[in-house]
Amino acid sequence: MRKNTQNLLIKEAGLVTGDGMTFLNKANIVIRGDKIVYVDQEKPSGVTFTNILEGKDKLVLPGIINIHAHGIIPGAPLFSSASDPLPGSQTNKNLLTHVSQGTTTILNVDGFAHPRLISQAMSTCPINLKTAITHHPRAYIAARRIDASGLKGQEEEKVEKIIENFPDIVVAMGEAGSGATLGGGVQDYKFIPEMIKRETEVVIDEYQARRLKEAVLGKEIAPDSYNPEKVESVLKEIGLENYSPEWALDKISQTVLPSFGIAIEALEEGADLAEKYKLPFIVHTAASSMSKVEEIARLGNLLVAGHCNHPSFDMKEGIALIKRLRGKGAIIDISTFDTLNSREREKELSFFFAILEAGLADVVSTDYGGGNHSPILEVLELAIDQKVITLPEAISLVTRNPSRAIPRLAPGRGVIVPGAVADMVIVNRDKISQVEDIIIEGTLFE
Ligand SMILES: [Zn+2]
Incomplete structure (x- = not known):
């Protein structure tokens, strides 16, 4: 009301x-x-x-300033894969959920959303809403190699034009990459289960998909990580014992790899554009993208390393990466994902809290773990209760800090x-x- x-x-x-x-x-x-x-x-x-x-x-x-949200813009292609938009009723519900959880400024990081769609969404919701964009050639190619169903019938737009025409709405570049094009979470909960269902009629969940993917390609999505014995045992575990490791290598590679190399190149291309236009660059940080993210940390504080607590990192490796990125001036973002409802809740929370406790996080956002997110204030409340961080420190991570990280998102x-x-x-x-x-x-x- x-x-x-x-x-x-x-x-x-x-x-x-x-x-x-x-x-x-x-x-x-x-x-x-x-x-x-x-x-x-x-x-x-x-x-x-x-x-x-x-x-x-x-x-x-x-009011909370959330710099990493997906699925909030009616008609906007989802993720770096430019997948089909969610139904308008769902994007509206998602946006209102953010508001009801205390968010008053939100940055859309479904980068193929056209700024026109953002203006339309702003007219129906009181929240301060802006977008990051990713309309550049290699990002388009990566999307088309995996999906791009959300771009059907649309002409490719040039990033330069969009930045020029919508200076009040476009405040960042990104999200560069995502679990969809870089072999991460979206592969686990969407593309791999869809492929397995199509090929075998067996239904697997995101955890099973992830285990199979990692047995075939490793966390770094490198074909030389293929481990036939491990693949065989995962296939058995998930009800696919009639299929061979070679079959899995073939199918998983065909699902995950076509977009991977070009999506990594898109990180480099996006970094150049971010530098040229002095726009913060929000990148998908995960085991699969970490070496490229480190390379483009030359951007200094224009680089916003998204969700550095990504579940593909083990804690030690993740924290070491965060320290190196911070050393180069990058902004460290960590996300609540769907942590509170995750099957690996304790493990995910301890990683999140370890980063907070070490004072290594600049910003906390939600992201979109498998279609849901845990409320920011609920996760911070747990951290404060467990004396991981003080109340004023915790709140600055979702208010003053994000407004500084993306200066044109929420001035004043x-x-x-x-x-x-x-x-x-x-x-x-x-x-x-x-x-x-x-x-x-x-x-x-x-
Ligand atoms: Zn991401």
């Missing part, structure tokens, strides 16, 4: 300002129009308020100070994952 909040006082609420340090126990915040005009422990004097929000049991945070947002845009999320003081109200550009949604 929308409520007009011209001249609103939030009275004596807990406040995390987003700067990474500040927590006020009893803060008074005044919003006028779409701006924050007053923040202090003292009550403002000499002003009457048309609306007062009692803050006693509440905690006010800057990400912190609660006088003069800032009034984007905030009001949560239960004792349970930050319980979102009570959301304020976007001064308008209250409850």
Whole structure:
């Protein structure tokens, strides 16, 4: 429900300002129009308020800025594979889910979405919405080699033109690569199970697909990792004992490899464009792409290494990579994926928490693990409860830091100070994952 909040006082609420340090126990915040005009422990004097929000049991945070989301734009091809768009009802639901979890700014990283689609989506949802794009030649080829059904009947557009024509909507390049073109998660939950079903009528799940893929190609997606004995035992485990390791080598290679080499080249091509246009470059960071990601870390802080806690890394290897990337100035993003519902929840959480605890994360985003994501505030709440990170530090990873990482995504947002845009999320003081109200550009949604 929308409520007009011209001249609103939030009275004596807990406040995390987003700067990474500040927590006020009893803060008074005044919003006028779409701006924050007053923040202090003292009550403002000499002003009457048309609306007062009692803050006693509440905690006010800057609205969450999520820089890695898929499946939120009606009509937009999905992933670097430009797969068929989700139904509009699903993208709307996904977007509203993000908002209901406290997100007030979101960056679409389905890079084949045309900015026109973003403008349309913005007209139906109050959230601050921008996009990253990936309309360059090698990215197109990679998409066509794996799928590109979402681009049917469309002409190829030039990245240069799009950047020129939509400077307010295109704020980054990416997502360069994805599990679809780089042999990762989308292969596991979509393309490999689809192929196995087609060829054998056997239904396998994403974990089984991943085990088979890794037995054939390794985590790095290298054909010389083929291990016939291992493949044979995985085939047996997943109900495909009538098929030979050579068959699996053939079929898995045909499914995963055609897009792989060109998708790696697209990372290089995208890096050059990012440099030319000074746009942050969001890349799919995983075991399969890590050596190329490291090469393009020459971009410094224009490189946003997406979801560095990717499940294809073992913890030690992942943390070593993060340290090397950080050393070159890259922005380290980690994603909640679908961690809380994952079968490997404990393992995934301990990796996520280890990165937080070592102070190696710059940004936390959601990504889109198999079609779902775990709410950012729920995962951060667990981390805070387990003393992995403090509350102000945790909140800065999803507010001030992402607004700095992608400067044109959310200017004037990400912190609660006088003069800032009034984007905030009001949560239960004792349970930050319980979102009570959301304020976007001064308008209250409850
Ligand atoms: Zn990705």
